[in-house]
Amino acid sequence: MFFTPLNFFIQDLFQPPTRILRLTHTGYLQWSKLLNAASIHLKELRQQQQQQRNSIMPIFLWFSTLVLIWCIYQAYRLLTNYNRASRLGVPLVCVPISPDNALWIALETSFTSLFKYIPFDAFSFTRYCRLGWEFHDRFRTYSRLGDVFMLVTPDRNWLFVGEAEAVNDILSRGREFGSAAWMMNALNVFGPNIATADGADWQRQRKLTAAPFNEQKSKFVWAEALRQATDMRQWWERHENGLSSTSDDTRTLALDVLAYAGFQKSYPFQGKTHQSDQPITYRESLSIILQNILVIIVLPPFLFRIPFLPRRWKRIGAAVTYFTEHMHDQVAQEKGLMESGKQGSGTLISNLVRASEEVGTGTARPNLKPLSNPEILGNIFVFNFAGHDTTAISLAYSVLLLVAHPEVQDWIGEELRFHLRGEESNGWDYELSFPKLQRCLAVLLETLRLYNPLPGIPKYTGSQPRSLTVRGTNLHVPADTVVSLHLMSLHTQPRYWGHDSLTWRPSRWIANESETVPSDISTRLGQETLFVPKKGSFIAWSEGMRSCPGKRLAQVEFVGVMAALFRDYRAAPVPKPGESLGAAKERLLNIVKDSNVELLLQMRNPNDASVKWFRR
Numbered sequence: 001m002f003f004t005p006l007n008f009f010i011q012d013l014f015q016p017p018t019r020i021l022r023l024t025h026t027g028y029l030q031w032s033k034l035l036n037a038a039s040i041h042l043k044e045l046r047q048q049q050q051q052q053r054n055s056i057m058p059i060f061l062w063f064s065t066l067v068l069i070w071c072i073y074q075a076y077r078l079l080t081n082y083n084r085a086s087r088l089g090v091p092l093v094c095v096p097i098s099p100d101n102a103l104w105i106a107l108e109t110s111f112t113s114l115f116k117y118i119p120f121d122a123f124s125f126t127r128y129c130r131l132g133w134e135f136h137d138r139f140r141t142y143s144r145l146g147d148v149f150m151l152v153t154p155d156r157n158w159l160f161v162g163e164a165e166a167v168n169d170i171l172s173r174g175r176e177f178g179s180a181a182w183m184m185n186a187l188n189v190f191g192p193n194i195a196t197a198d199g200a201d202w203q204r205q206r207k208l209t210a211a212p213f214n215e216q217k218s219k220f221v222w223a224e225a226l227r228q229a230t231d232m233r234q235w236w237e238r239h240e241n242g243l244s245s246t247s248d249d250t251r252t253l254a255l256d257v258l259a260y261a262g263f264q265k266s267y268p269f270q271g272k273t274h275q276s277d278q279p280i281t282y283r284e285s286l287s288i289i290l291q292n293i294l295v296i297i298v299l300p301p302f303l304f305r306i307p308f309l310p311r312r313w314k315r316i317g318a319a320v321t322y323f324t325e326h327m328h329d330q331v332a333q334e335k336g337l338m339e340s341g342k343q344g345s346g347t348l349i350s351n352l353v354r355a356s357e358e359v360g361t362g363t364a365r366p367n368l369k370p371l372s373n374p375e376i377l378g379n380i381f382v383f384n385f386a387g388h389d390t391t392a393i394s395l396a397y398s399v400l401l402l403v404a405h406p407e408v409q410d411w412i413g414e415e416l417r418f419h420l421r422g423e424e425s426n427g428w429d430y431e432l433s434f435p436k437l438q439r440c441l442a443v444l445l446e447t448l449r450l451y452n453p454l455p456g457i458p459k460y461t462g463s464q465p466r467s468l469t470v471r472g473t474n475l476h477v478p479a480d481t482v483v484s485l486h487l488m489s490l491h492t493q494p495r496y497w498g499h500d501s502l503t504w505r506p507s508r509w510i511a512n513e514s515e516t517v518p519s520d521i522s523t524r525l526g527q528e529t530l531f532v533p534k535k536g537s538f539i540a541w542s543e544g545m546r547s548c549p550g551k552r553l554a555q556v557e558f559v560g561v562m563a564a565l566f567r568d569y570r571a572a573p574v575p576k577p578g579e580s581l582g583a584a585k586e587r588l589l590n591i592v593k594d595s596n597v598e599l600l601l602q603m604r605n606p607n608d609a610s611v612k613w614f615r616r
Contacts, residue, residue, distance in 0.1 A: 132597020
């Protein structure tokens with residue numbers, strides 16, 4: 001169309017002048033019409049763009065205004081909290097986001113890769129707004145600021161305490177420094193429970209849920225830990241070129257032990273399991289729930305029932321549904337057994353139901369309100385979550401650390417071969433064997449000292465100010481203040497743990513009665529006792545009223561696993577092509593140290609570590 005007048009002109013270039021003038025005039029008119037149409041079209045486009053800008057501008061202005069108002073409000077709250085904190089007379093650190101901000105916690109995973117390239121010490125935001133910053137900081141902030149400092153945020157102030165005496169004082173005053181219950185409310189996903197309760201309600205639930213944690217359960221845990229660990233070691237041993245699934249396999253082992261101890265369901269250990277479309281067993285449903293607990297906590301339940309969800313999310317929804325229905329059925333069965341006068345099954349559900357029903361019928365603790373069905377289900381979930389993940393994480397760290405330290409393998413192997421002579425693991429009696437294996441327990445204590453799943457223990461002053469003495473100075477802590485017991489600092493401060501406080505050395509937990517080391521192994525082991533650290537300097541299971549009720553069971557399971565793995569066997573890292581064994585050990589240690597807190601502390605890339613097992 002654009003070239004029509006030009007074509008006419010070329011074709012008739014040698015026509016008579018009259019014809020040429022007529023053609024030129026025609027072309028001019030056509031060009032004029034075309035340019036005029038283009039001008040009108042451009043004008044219409046400009047008008048449309050202006051209208052779009054006019055429609056977008058109010059939205060943009062409203063959004064900008066809201067953001068500005070929010071920023072001003074946050075700045076005002078930060079200034080208000082700063083003025084309150086400044087009266088306390090301790091060092092202050094200001095950050096724009098509170099460590100318990102739910103939106104920040106949900107979004108922080110998006111910034112993980114960014115934080116890897118920003119120096120941890122660059123400024124306050126990259127240090128103190130990072131989830132699990134306590135693990136990376138250790139005791140450095142306390143070396144710089146002292147034994148106590150205040151983190152000022154727009155929401156509320158956080159008082160971080162790193163002195164053992166003050167921490168022990170706080171833990172002994174459980175009614176004054178209560179639980180920061182709102183931080184744990186997400187664990188109510190299956191019902192109210194002891195982890196989210198506070199005050200009198202917590203005391204009631206603690207009394208009613210104490211029954212499952214007894215020595216009879218310890219025997220079950222010991223026997224099943226030995227069986228599962230033996231099967232796991234045999235699985236590892238069959239892979240002559242090494243295996244990189246240590247972390248995954250210890251999770252499977254912890255789940256199997258939990259299923260047996262809590263629900264008397266025994267499963268053979270499987271290093272690799274086939275995942276079906278629908279979780280059809282209790283074990284499978286619980287495994288899916290524990291692997292996806294963060295998603296289940298954050299998202300509302302109805303989202304998992306949407307038909308067009310991805311397969312993974314459908315499996316999560318099916319697991320939650322199956323687990324809930326299965327637990328309700330178990331509760332109903334136990335109540336039916338009680339009503340008919342029959343003996344209970346002895347499971348965790350049986351213990352909770354019977355303790356609650358005894359209260360309800362007035363046969364025991366008449367002043368206590370019995371547990372409701374949602375509370376029974378909620379506590380079952382919390383015991384599963386706390387008992388599985390923390391144990392699995394501790395086992396994964398300990399096994400890989402032992403692989404990197406063959407001298408510690410020999411050290412615990414000496415103890416195991418002396419006390420567990422000439423017998424297969426199924427013949428190791430719990431009451432005779434467990435108390436003697438102090439070196440194995442020392443491995444757990446040392447791992448929890450440096451790689452505790454929880455970076456700190458938050459307490460709360462509530463609606464009243466509280467007094468606290470730190471290094472001889474009396475502080476009047478304001479109301480509505482979180483008091484965080486800085487576990488990672490307490491566990492690594494040189495004044496409590498020596499100059500090598502950042503070194504993984506389990507032998508620090510063994511004290512000898514004699515200054516000289518006897519050559520006779522019987523005498524040497526007989527003189528060894530477990531080191532007792534300064535009160536408040538080691539709080540892996542917390543202390544005081546809210547100490548972990550599963551502490552003994554966790555220790556029994558861990559020692560049983562160590563015994564089955566390391567009495568007759570050793571493990572070593574598998575070097576990469578061209579890599580020396582020493583370099584492989586160093587690489588393994590770097591994999592362990594490259595850890596981060598999501599919900600709990602865990603290694604970023606544990607499957608990068610390949611391990612080979614062989615008989616001594």
